Amino acid sequence: MGSGISDAFDMNAGDSIGELPGKPVEVSSNPAEWLKKNLFANIANTLLTVVGGIATVLVLRGVLNFVFSEERRWDAVRTNLRALMTLAYPESQYARIWVSVAVLVTLVGLSSGLWANWGTIRVQRLCRWGMSLGGFIILCILLREPSVLLDSNGIVLRDSFSEPVRESFSSAMMSRSTWWIVGISFGGSGLAGWYRLDSTGRTKTVSATSTVLVPLGVLVVSLWVAPYGHYAYSDGLFIAEPGERVALSTSIPWTWLYLLLLATMVLGRFVRNSDLAGIAKTLVNVSWVISPFVLYWVILRDPDFDYAHVVSTDLPMGLLFGFLGSIILWWLTRSTGETARIFAVCLVGIAGFNWVAAAFGWYPMLQKARISFLLLAVAALLAPNFVGELAKRKKLVTYWLTTMLLVHYMATTINSPSTVDISSSEFLGGLSITLFVAALTIMFSFPLGVLLALGRTSKFPIFRVLSTGYIEIIRGVPLITILIFFSVMVPLFLPRGMELAELAAAITGYTLFSAAYLAENVRGGLQSVRNGQFEAADALGLTSVQRTGFIVLPQALRVSIPPLVGQVIATYKETSLLAIIGIFDFLRVANSAIPSQTAFLGVKREGLLVVSAIYFIFAFTTSKYSQRLERRLGVGER
Amino acid sequence: MSVNDATTAVSEELAKRKDMIVCVGVDKWYGDFQALKGVSATIKEGEVAVVCGPSGSGKSTWIRCINRLEVHQNGTIIVDGVELTNDLRNIEKIRSEVGMVFQQFNLFPHLTVLDNVTLAPIWVRKKPRVEAEALAKALLERVGIPEQADKFPGQLSGGQQQRVAIARSLAMEPRVMLFDEPTSALDPEMIKEVLDVMRELAESGMTMIVVTHEMGFAREVADRIIFMEGGEIVEVGTPEHFFVSPTEDRTKLFLSQIL
Numbered sequence: 001m002g003s004g005i006s007d008a009f010d011m012n013a014g015d016s017i018g019e020l021p022g023k024p025v026e027v028s029s030n031p032a033e034w035l036k037k038n039l040f041a042n043i044a045n046t047l048l049t050v051v052g053g054i055a056t057v058l059v060l061r062g063v064l065n066f067v068f069s070e071e072r073r074w075d076a077v078r079t080n081l082r083a084l085m086t087l088a089y090p091e092s093q094y095a096r097i098w099v100s101v102a103v104l105v106t107l108v109g110l111s112s113g114l115w116a117n118w119g120t121i122r123v124q125r126l127c128r129w130g131m132s133l134g135g136f137i138i139l140c141i142l143l144r145e146p147s148v149l150l151d152s153n154g155i156v157l158r159d160s161f162s163e164p165v166r167e168s169f170s171s172a173m174m175s176r177s178t179w180w181i182v183g184i185s186f187g188g189s190g191l192a193g194w195y196r197l198d199s200t201g202r203t204k205t206v207s208a209t210s211t212v213l214v215p216l217g218v219l220v221v222s223l224w225v226a227p228y229g230h231y232a233y234s235d236g237l238f239i240a241e242p243g244e245r246v247a248l249s250t251s252i253p254w255t256w257l258y259l260l261l262l263a264t265m266v267l268g269r270f271v272r273n274s275d276l277a278g279i280a281k282t283l284v285n286v287s288w289v290i291s292p293f294v295l296y297w298v299i300l301r302d303p304d305f306d307y308a309h310v311v312s313t314d315l316p317m318g319l320l321f322g323f324l325g326s327i328i329l330w331w332l333t334r335s336t337g338e339t340a341r342i343f344a345v346c347l348v349g350i351a352g353f354n355w356v357a358a359a360f361g362w363y364p365m366l367q368k369a370r371i372s373f374l375l376l377a378v379a380a381l382l383a384p385n386f387v388g389e390l391a392k393r394k395k396l397v398t399y400w401l402t403t404m405l406l407v408h409y410m411a412t413t414i415n416s417p418s419t420v421d422i423s424s425s426e427f428l429g430g431l432s433i434t435l436f437v438a439a440l441t442i443m444f445s446f447p448l449g450v451l452l453a454l455g456r457t458s459k460f461p462i463f464r465v466l467s468t469g470y471i472e473i474i475r476g477v478p479l480i481t482i483l484i485f486f487s488v489m490v491p492l493f494l495p496r497g498m499e500l501a502e503l504a505a506a507i508t509g510y511t512l513f514s515a516a517y518l519a520e521n522v523r524g525g526l527q528s529v530r531n532g533q534f535e536a537a538d539a540l541g542l543t544s545v546q547r548t549g550f551i552v553l554p555q556a557l558r559v560s561i562p563p564l565v566g567q568v569i570a571t572y573k574e575t576s577l578l579a580i581i582g583i584f585d586f587l588r589v590a591n592s593a594i595p596s597q598t599a600f601l602g603v604k605r606e607g608l609l610v611v612s613a614i615y616f617i618f619a620f621t622t623s624k625y626s627q628r629l630e631r632r633l634g635v636g637e638r
Numbered sequence: 639m640s641v642n643d644a645t646t647a648v649s650e651e652l653a654k655r656k657d658m659i660v661c662v663g664v665d666k667w668y669g670d671f672q673a674l675k676g677v678s679a680t681i682k683e684g685e686v687a688v689v690c691g692p693s694g695s696g697k698s699t700w701i702r703c704i705n706r707l708e709v710h711q712n713g714t715i716i717v718d719g720v721e722l723t724n725d726l727r728n729i730e731k732i733r734s735e736v737g738m739v740f741q742q743f744n745l746f747p748h749l750t751v752l753d754n755v756t757l758a759p760i761w762v763r764k765k766p767r768v769e770a771e772a773l774a775k776a777l778l779e780r781v782g783i784p785e786q787a788d789k790f791p792g793q794l795s796g797g798q799q800q801r802v803a804i805a806r807s808l809a810m811e812p813r814v815m816l817f818d819e820p821t822s823a824l825d826p827e828m829i830k831e832v833l834d835v836m837r838e839l840a841e842s843g844m845t846m847i848v849v850t851h852e853m854g855f856a857r858e859v860a861d862r863i864i865f866m867e868g869g870e871i872v873e874v875g876t877p878e879h880f881f882v883s884p885t886e887d888r889t890k891l892f893l894s895q896i897l
């Protein structure tokens with residue numbers, strides 16, 4: 001890509017991930033020069049460095065002493081890891097959670113293999129990371145207070161002022177030998193790499209994928225060897241086995257997941273270079289979209305099929321519809337004619353009438369048959385678009401068959417009782433509910449937001465007024481109000497027998513809220529699309545839908561990536577408001593579920609710190625990813 | 639009055655051909671400002687008409703009315719026998735018959751050159767992708783940049799971009815091509831490569847209306863030159879007539895300024 005331009009926009013051009021070929025490579029100065037140039041260039045600069053340095057040291061010291069204080073009850077977090085992730089999800093059903101995670105890992109692996117051009121990272125950059133990490137670890141070792149001394153009963157020794165007695169500085173330093181080794185090896189290898197390699201060696205690159213996969217691999221291996229300890233909290237009983245390795249029920253699944261990630265990445269890479277790439281990409285995209293729903297099924301439902309009914313009714317009916325429907329559609333796509341249209345319209349009429357009849361109880365037709373009729377009618381309406389070659393006609397039939405199969409399956413599962421035995425109403429909570437709500441909210445609010453933005457910029461006054469009104473109203477109301485409204489008020493207005501589950505209410509509220517903000521971001525992008533683009537599209541004879549879909553939206557969305565990602569992150573963090581309408585989200589588990597356990601009464605800070613860290617990791621990763629995306633799509637380049 | 643001028647000034651041979659674009663008394667207002675004042679002209683099949691005139695004289699406005707990028711208020715515009723009305727089907731039909739090349743290229747920056755060229759054939763003409771790509775490659779060959787198919791517009795020079803824009807319009811297999819100052823945004827050394835493509839296109843028999851200040855091109859390629867000023871067609875004639883013995887004072891003034 002026009003490297004001159006992209007350099008100007010890419011502040012980090014020198015060491016960006018995903019190097020562009022042919023870009024001139026600049027070699028950074030050595031660490032000493034760097035320090036001199038950036039930190040001690042002149043008196044003012046030096047002064048700022050010193051003041052900033054002192055502030056950093058003080059803050060870091062405070063954090064370290066907080067984290068490692070003898071008062072901390074980290075076992076509260078370790079013991080409750082499962083609660084933080086899934087709350088009270090029954091142990092016996094945990095396989096479902098693992099399967100869901102495996103599905104997601106597969107999708108991640110396939111996607112990154114199929115799309116991501118991960119690019120490379122300079123050795124120089126790795127050396128810098130090594131040096132920074134090593135330096136940071138050593139700084140932490142030096143700053144942390146010496147540990148307190150315990151007497152033979154494990155009670156903290158106190159002096160006459162009842163201050164805890166601490167070991168001497170030197171013995172503290174000695175006792176941290178493992179950390180010294182870790183810090184020195186990171187920092188040392190960074191430094192050594194830097195000074196040993198000449199400028200060409202340093203500008204060599206390694207695959208960026210490995211910088212993710214190797215640390216992950218190390219973590220997984222450490223599950224098998226490192227004594228993380230084994231802790232559990234079950235039925236009010238606290239079991240702690242420090243020094244043990246984690247249970248096999250944890251390490252085995254994670255190992256499999258890691259291998260699965262590797263395998264799917266390789267598979268994705270492999271398919272990417274084959275003829276199947278196009279189909280595979282479509283498949284993976286579709287899977288991403290339907291995965292939240294399917295996984296919701298997997299996690300919360302275990303349909304108890306009535307196999308006798310399936311064999312006696314469902315299967316024959318499905319086969320009959322499949323067979324007759326295929327023949328009808330095949331016939332309809334023979335040629336475009338008025339008969340086909342008339343037939344399709346009749347079918348729509350019949351399909352609609354079936355529902356009316358069922359509502360008034362004139363004749364009983366199975367719900368599934370009614371649905372199938374409706375689907376067939378829609379397919380028949382679409383038929384004129386598939387007239388032509390054999391392949392095209394087959395496509396319609398395949399679409400119809402798959403949709404019908406899926407819908408039949410879903411209908412069967414919905415109508416059969418679930419065997420997942422969840423004792424309380426707080427069946428699921430913690431991080432999984434947070435992620436679930438965030439994912440669905442983002443998925444639903446995105447299209448809605450885009451539609452609203454298009455409406456607001458539309459030339460039809462009615463759309464403009466409706467969208468603008470909606471956006472302004474929502475933006476003028478606090479999110480909490482909307483959430484409470486949906487969880488308390490909406491069920492009152494719904495017809496009898498139609499109950500919005502709490503979660504569904506929450507997701508609706510979030511979606512409506514988030515869509516208004518997304519719409520404003522997209523509108524910004526829409527306004528940045530130049531008039532010439534509209535004119536060129538018009539001049540080519542594109543319809544306004546095609547113009548919007550192919551020309552305007554892609555450019556608008558590209559420009560709005562930064563604010564859109566900001567909104568995604570905001571939505572994700574706002575899920576912590578779920579607690580207010582009574583859902584046990586991640587934050588609430590840490591803030592009230594754990595502190596109310598008898599073993600950890602009032603232990604809050606540890607959990608909150610961990611929760612913040614995990615929120616941060618997700619948000620930070622998303623933001624980093626969006627930066628990569630921006631760079632790859634060349635936002636700002638024309 | 640200009641109607642008669644327009645037809646009389648055509649050569650015998652051209653006069654016998656069928657009418658491709660007929661404008662009669664076209665008026666266009668922007669608010670209270672009248673940008674076109676009764677513009678009438680007939681462009682024959684295979685004719686190359688060069689439109690010139692001072693800036694702000696309504697040249698762009700006129701040719702943009704021909705494919706309905708602007709809506710005229712009075713008068714009639716008929717393209718290839720189809721009258722431009724508010725009927726959407728007519729507009730779509732005319733737009734797919736009339737290609738347009740803009741001063742600022744207006745390529746789609748997020749699509750590769752190949753996708754830029756194949757988009758409309760696939761979605762408007764409903765061509766199978768394979769066929770559309772073959773056509774696009776042939777057209778890129780014709781405008782002299784077959785090797786750039788997989789690049790993005792931002793990676794090309796101005797001259798190359800404008801040639802892609804021409805290929806993109808040609809991919810719709812239009813019956814008429816409109817050019818609105820196609821070389822005005824180009825560096826001098828790139829003007830020739832674009833004019834060469836246009837010259838070749840003119841020789842192949844395409845009906846073209848070209849707004850340009852390239853008088854050399856006009857003299858060499860045009861069948862007729864249309865001079866506009868103040869929203870009116872002031873003078874129409876063959877290049878010899880126009881450059882050698884213009885009749886109107888305003889034309890003479892304009893020529894003295896630019897030649």
Ligand SMILES: Nc1ncnc2c1ncn2[C@@H]1O[C@H](COP(=O)(O)OP(=O)(O)O)[C@@H](O)[C@H]1O
Pocket residue numbers: 668671673691692693694695696697698699700
């Ligand atoms: N969108 C518009 N709104 C208002 N006035 C316009 C608009 N477009 C063009 N005009 C005016 O119409 C006149 C003719 O413009 P134009 O056709 O672009 O001239 P030319 O292409 O010959 O330079 C100019 O005076 C210009 O200011």
Ligand SMILES: [Mg+2]
Pocket residue numbers: 697698699818819
């Ligand atoms: Mg102009």
